[in-house]
Amino acid sequence: MERWFGKTVIVTGASSGIGAALSLRLANHGLKVVGLARRAHLIDDLALTVTGKGSIISRQCDISKPKEIEAIFQWVEQKFGGPEILVNNAGFLKTGNITDLGNNALSEDAIISTLDINLKGMIMCTRHAISSMKKRHFNGHIININSIAGHYMPFEPSFNVYPSSKHAVTAFTLALNNELAEFKSQIKVASISPGLVHTEMVNDYKGDCPILKPEEVADAIIYVLSTPPNVNISELVIEPTSGRRL
Structure with missing residues (x-):
C-alpha cells in the first residue's frame, strides 16, 4: 500500500458496513479518505477512531442524484486535486416482490432506488473519477463493490431486482x-463480489448460513x-468457508 500513502480516495456508502470498515483501514494506511x-x-x-497517519473527511451525498455527485467531485478536486x-x-x-402476485410487492420508489444507487450512481461516480485521473495523467484504481448475486440468481425471491442491478455491475466492470x-489506459478496475456480509442490508436475515464480516471484505x-501497477484483479469473489448460496 506504500504507493497510495497520502493519496486521496473517495468511498461511497462510508457510514456503515463495508464502507466504514474500509474507510478506517485506508486511513490507517495513510490515505486521505473522503467518505x-x-x-x-x-x-x-x-x-475519531483513526489511529494511522491518514484521515477521514465526511461529505453528505445522495449518489442517486447526479448533481450531488458532480458537486462532490468538484469539491474533491478543489480541496485535494x-x-x-x-x-x-x-x-x-x-426485500419484497417485483410484482403484486403475492402480498409483499415493492413500491416503485424502492425499485427505482435499487437501480439508481446500485448502478446509476456507480456509473456516474466512475465517469467523474476517470475524467479527473485523465486530466492529471494518474493511473488510479476503481473498485466496484458487487455481490455473488451479480453472478447467479438467488432462489430467494424477496431479493427482487437487487440481483439484476448487480449483474449489471458485473457487465459494467467488464x-x-x-x-x-x-x-x-493504465487505470485499473476491479469488481469485488462478496457473499452475505453482516451489514444493515441483511439485518433481517434469519438463516443459518455463515456470514462475512465487513472487515474481512475490507482486507480483501x-x-x-x-x-x-502491471497487475489488475478484475474480479474477486469472497465467500465464507462452508458458505451456502441462497
Whole structure:
C-alpha cells in the first residue's frame, strides 16, 4: 500500500458496513479518505477512531442524484486535486416482490432506488473519477463493490431486482475494462463480489448460513489495491468457508 500513502480516495456508502470498515483501514494506511453518505455524522464518528497517519473527511451525498455527485467531485478536486482511488460501495436492498402476485410487492420508489444507487450512481461516480485521473495523467484504481448475486440468481425471491442491478455491475466492470484497454489506459478496475456480509442490508436475515464480516471484505480490497501497477484483479469473489448460496 506504500504507493497510495497520502493519496486521496473517495468511498461511497462510508457510514456503515463495508464502507466504514474500509474507510478506517485506508486511513490507517495513510490515505486521505473522503467518505460519502447521506448520514455524514456517522462518518464523523468513525473519523475519531483513526489511529494511522491518514484521515477521514465526511461529505453528505445522495449518489442517486447526479448533481450531488458532480458537486462532490468538484469539491474533491478543489480541496485535494482529485481522487486517486474510487470505491463504489454504496448499495441498496429492500426485500419484497417485483410484482403484486403475492402480498409483499415493492413500491416503485424502492425499485427505482435499487437501480439508481446500485448502478446509476456507480456509473456516474466512475465517469467523474476517470475524467479527473485523465486530466492529471494518474493511473488510479476503481473498485466496484458487487455481490455473488451479480453472478447467479438467488432462489430467494424477496431479493427482487437487487440481483439484476448487480449483474449489471458485473457487465459494467467488464465493459469499462474493455474500454480502458481499447484506449491503452493504465487505470485499473476491479469488481469485488462478496457473499452475505453482516451489514444493515441483511439485518433481517434469519438463516443459518455463515456470514462475512465487513472487515474481512475490507482486507480483501486492501489486497487488490496492493497489487503492482502491471497487475489488475478484475474480479474477486469472497465467500465464507462452508458458505451456502441462497
